[in-house]
Amino acid sequence: MGKANFQRPKGTADLFEENVHEWQHIEQQARKIFARYGYGEIRTPMFEAFDVYARSAGDTSDVVTKEMYDFNDKGNRHMALRPEGTAGVVRAYVENKLFGPEHESPYKIFYMGPMFRYERPQAGRFRQFHQIGVEAFGSKEPSLDAEVITMVVKFLASLGLKGLKVALNTLGDQGSRQAYRDALVAYLQPHADELSKDSQTRLEKNPLRILDSKDENDQKIVADAPTIFDYLSEESKAHFAAVKGYLDDLGIDYEIDQTMVRGLDYYNDTIFEVMTTDPNLKGAATIAGGGRYSGLVEEFGGPETPGIGFGLGVERLISLLQAQGQAEMKPAGLDFYLVHIGEDTQAKTLELATALRDLGYSADLDFTGRSVKAQFKTANRRDARFVITLGEKEVKTNQVQIKDMATGHQADLDLAKVQDDLAGIVKVLEAEEE
Template identity: 50%
Template structure:
């Protein structure tokens, strides 16, 4: 038997409502901020991620799925969403005057990283995120953070907190990296094996190492906020002031660094206190990346974005007992009794669907008792029964499951005007009748 690959999951019908809740809520909240959805390919040129995410990052050097196709092109499955959108922005000239500026887009879909599978982290994982391209205004940073914050509130996620930091401009970070190397080199024998390698390739990643040995050393390491230029300091102060104006609580944490090379200036993480996915775990992260578009061959364009892991959200929704909206109840269930009813049952259920109702029928010629059980599980409002007698007489039996109202109707009329019969069977007309008879006070 062939089984699914390690690090992947089947999303089964009985679990899909939680996915729909997460995705539909994202669309509702994001579009209320006038963000529009964008969809980019699942695979891109390897060089796109090498140049944007960074050749020395763990994502590119260790985790990315890359391969050569039959045309000997070096490709990679997307490990994150920003690089592909940056490529699409340049290639499709989305900076042109015919496009609203700044460009505000959101995305959702699968990403791929080769890492050890664990709760909320798979090799094929799903991400929801936003990108804003074309605005240097610190209010853009805060709008993005506020959007993420509002999204979690709308979902019903509790115990969230916001941590912010600034990585400064490219020259600020270079000075900071030099200071980090000067600090860690004399202590290199005390670093973890991974951090010893990062000291030579990407020393910034030592700051957010989870290894206890590294964390003890990081406590006394230089902090990036001491190396910011005046321009970056002013931008960061404006971000803090605007967050305060929106009453969004935050903590400045100089040890938030993010793992991708394209970030600069404002970065942030939204954390949740929940032992299920690890105390103080990140459920959203992002920041500003003003040099990325230019680095990839486009015009100088500021950018800001964030990403949210869907699998972690699913765990949180379950752990925090967030109520997931139930699927819409079925309006009509057609019970066909006997093979002679097969054609009429199909015609009736299709007439119901054509009239705009959610409808289904039995296809297995099961007993009346079994079909009633199915209709009950579906919370069907109306049950339409068609048996041998009904086929012979050209009628159907209709019952309202909520109030017990029954009727026998001609099949031809039901097929020609299903909506009228549905309303007759489901709308309470007694109040309307009383109104016209003057019986209301």
């Protein structure tokens, strides 16, 4: 293990080889599908002024009070590594006046990259983790809610995931939410003594959280609590009904979950989560979470603009993919592996490899002076389609051997005419495979 001081920071990961392939696949899939829905990419800084996050998340939220990875820079500015994507995107939206008339509305964008939270690592929870997220600004239309939800579902489906469910709820508008909150507190207050310790503090800080408490007794008490649906304004009711209607039309399955709430204050109306029912990820069942919000753009000095978005945890997504055996982790096999014998062949071999690469093939060779047998073993391990052998003899005659690793058949290849010959020879060898 070596020196203890050179360990990677707590809660971070090094990704390489197979792991990277799955990441690339996911990111590529996201770009492809989001583009179909008209979402362009936005890249914002990985850190912002501390206040950007404090302002958007609410000063008392856990994210701000205990999870922020913050620091003072050399100019004594209070900065923070981004704990989530929305705040930075909203800041950029306002700062670049993307609400201006020359830009599309709704303004639809996605982002992907690392996020940071100073907390104790655990299953599906890291100090540096990655999110793929989406935001759409400037439309209150419920059809946009439906589009966003549909897009996540389609994206996840494209990765071959199974056992997912979309949980849907509404928080109502500001007024509905406040009225409901009061009603909930009024209902719970008489039971305060019976509530779990955690829920007693939640009663003060964030009563809605009690709804999804894990404590059994809390759940019993909550079972008879009033629901948000009793307090929705007509407008919020209509909005939610419309979202459900669109999702039904689109054939997207969802479940209404009245106990689902949000950690951040700015959400209202539609909220949703995509969760897995896979028991392996019980502690990190939520793969993606999002919803509609209002007031954020104003908070950053822009015009009143509604928004909707979601964030998706890539690490969680990957553990789920792996649990389901869906992770595609085989690297692509090599087209050509060049075996060379003798020291004088190195130059010629490198030359041939370069020529093959210029022709668009993948090709590799040995750089450690190993035996022919060893080189063939490597070719095999690299899943090479063809092996080309160069020895003293071949260099002299300019005729090399090309071997089809699947069949063992060999043919001669004229080095002087690689470009013209190759395709023909490959065709012949392939024919012999029949």
